[in-house]
Amino acid sequence: MPTNAINQDDQLIVSPRQRKNPVLRFIKNVSYIEGDIASDFMISKDIGVLFLSLKYHRVNTKYITNRLESLVPFRLRNLFLLCQVDVNDYDKLLLGLLTSTFGYGCKILLSWSARESAAVIEILKLNRYKGIESLNKKQIKTHNESVSNLLLNVKSVNNTDVNLICEKFNSLREILHFNPDTIQDIKGSFN
Numbered sequence: 001m002p003t004n005a006i007n008q009d010d011q012l013i014v015s016p017r018q019r020k021n022p023v024l025r026f027i028k029n030v031s032y033i034e035g036d037i038a039s040d041f042m043i044s045k046d047i048g049v050l051f052l053s054l055k056y057h058r059v060n061t062k063y064i065t066n067r068l069e070s071l072v073p074f075r076l077r078n079l080f081l082l083c084q085v086d087v088n089d090y091d092k093l094l095l096g097l098l099t100s101t102f103g104y105g106c107k108i109l110l111s112w113s114a115r116e117s118a119a120v121i122e123i124l125k126l127n128r129y130k131g132i133e134s135l136n137k138k139q140i141k142t143h144n145e146s147v148s149n150l151l152l153n154v155k156s157v158n159n160t161d162v163n164l165i166c167e168k169f170n171s172l173r174e175i176l177h178f179n180p181d182t183i184q185d186i187k188g189s190f191n
Helices: 022-026 054-059 063-074 091-104 114-126 143-151 159-168 172-176 180-185
Strands: 012-014 032-034 041-044 047-053 078-084 107-111
Touching (some): 022 114, 047 054, 047 063, 054 063, 063 091, 078 091, 091 107, 143 159, 143 172
Parallel strands (some): 012 032, 078 107
Antiparallel strands (some): 012 041
């Protein structure tokens, strides 16, 4: 796309890192330019998107945490991780991804193809003025709610278990590093 087109705020800014990304072929409803940005796609000054293929993540598991760490100084109010699910065995990869990205405040969006990834990016760009609330069904307001959401992704854990775990442990760090013997102290259905 030519860089002298419309007002830069009207255009999606794409990092040179994404130059060969097949997603770009499917971005048709918004114009974009290449620019020197920290994230992969800049929707607006407050909204950034990192793109991650699970195929790539399976081979380079530290890549995304390094990228997220590099974005901390930029203090983006809304950071999205657009994760393209392009492997069959994605359950454990996504759980690991949730755990490693939890502390960075990014929202994970899933897509199953380059075309779908492009559609997500276009929707973010076209709805940038509506506010992030338009993309979220429910805003997570507390740390406890965030931890509960994360724990409920484990198939064998139910709401009662989550409430008991949250009463026993004060933080996600404590939950992740608990001594297996302490599970005996928690009254509940998993005893």
